[in-house]
Amino acid sequence: MTYPPPSDAESQQWFSRYDRGQKGHLTLDEMHNLLNDRGSSLWAPFDQDTAFKLARSFAPPGTQGPPTLTPPALNALWQYLSQWHSIFLSFDADRSGRISHSELQNALAAFGIRLPPRLIHLMIHKQNLMQGKIQKGRRLPDDIDFPSFIDLCITCKQATDTFGRLDTSQSGSIQLYWENYMDIIVSGR
Numbered sequence: 001m002t003y004p005p006p007s008d009a010e011s012q013q014w015f016s017r018y019d020r021g022q023k024g025h026l027t028l029d030e031m032h033n034l035l036n037d038r039g040s041s042l043w044a045p046f047d048q049d050t051a052f053k054l055a056r057s058f059a060p061p062g063t064q065g066p067p068t069l070t071p072p073a074l075n076a077l078w079q080y081l082s083q084w085h086s087i088f089l090s091f092d093a094d095r096s097g098r099i100s101h102s103e104l105q106n107a108l109a110a111f112g113i114r115l116p117p118r119l120i121h122l123m124i125h126k127q128n129l130m131q132g133k134i135q136k137g138r139r140l141p142d143d144i145d146f147p148s149f150i151d152l153c154i155t156c157k158q159a160t161d162t163f164g165r166l167d168t169s170q171s172g173s174i175q176l177y178w179e180n181y182m183d184i185i186v187s188g189r
Ligand SMILES: [Ca+2]
Pocket: 092, 093, 094, 095, 096, 097, 098, 099, 100, 103
């Protein structure tokens, strides 16, 4: 089941409903609530961290402080989620509603990102750990849901962009001073 992008009228209706005080923009919390309410029949809830990454990606450039979303930015976000949900479904080969190790490996390879199985396992484990989806006494999930898939793809894209920016000769390797490395870790860019 795919999620069609909303019409302009529908999108405006949702925006008005969640824009408390009719400010003309959605705060991070308002956008987070809207995201989970609208997608409740299709995907697991987005956690706060992934919602923040999405809001930051679609907030107007140069936004200082917490990201906010205008109506056009909300439309762009829904288009983005709709496209990614289709991609998610296309790589969910066994139609389980989740992405397994091999399905993730295929998806990343299709995006030009080739990673060893150990790293794929680690990323899946870390996603489930970060999002509190590992419960005490239960076997660790070895697959991820749609919000985790989105989060992981955003992380991979940021890492690939950062590496590409530093690999000016496109040799596939970079040399980093400690300070530059710390700058990347701390700034998250
Ligand atoms: Ca699957």
